[in-house]
Amino acid sequence: MTGKRKDSESVRRAFAKAQKVRREHENELLAKANVIGVGVGMRKCGGALTDEVGLVILVSHKLPASQIASSDLLPTEIDGVPVDVEQVGVLGVQASDPPV
Numbered sequence: 001m002t003g004k005r006k007d008s009e010s011v012r013r014a015f016a017k018a019q020k021v022r023r024e025h026e027n028e029l030l031a032k033a034n035v036i037g038v039g040v041g042m043r044k045c046g047g048a049l050t051d052e053v054g055l056v057i058l059v060s061h062k063l064p065a066s067q068i069a070s071s072d073l074l075p076t077e078i079d080g081v082p083v084d085v086e087q088v089g090v091l092g093v094q095a096s097d098p099p100v
Contacts, residue, residue: 014053015040019086021081022055032071034059043084054082062087 018040026038037058042049057074064084065073076083 011053012049018053018081021079023080025055029057029074032074033069034061034063035074036060036090041084043082044086052082053066054084057083058088059084059085060088060090 014039016027021042022038029035035057039056039058040053041056043054044050055078056061059074074083074085
């Protein structure tokens with residue numbers, strides 16, 4: 001990024017492209033070990049949000065590439081859309097109290 005904020009039209013186009021790529025590749029990504037979700041959002045760099053739209057792949061645990069089967073490695077981009085991998089831990093359904 002050159003220091004200028006992206007205009008809303010270019011961000012809208014980037015989100016639309018990323019959503020299309022997510023729909024086309026979601027099933028194959030979810031079939032990979034450790035992947036528990038796929039979404040679209042603003043990428044992070046060093047924990048801070050950037051103004052770059054990308055695929056956000058949620059994993060239970062980040063692992064070194066040497067500990068991941070080659071078939072389960074995640075790409076850094078898909079069809080020109082950057083990929084951001086976020087560790088979220090193990091997700092589960094939480095019970096709620098019944099309505100009173």
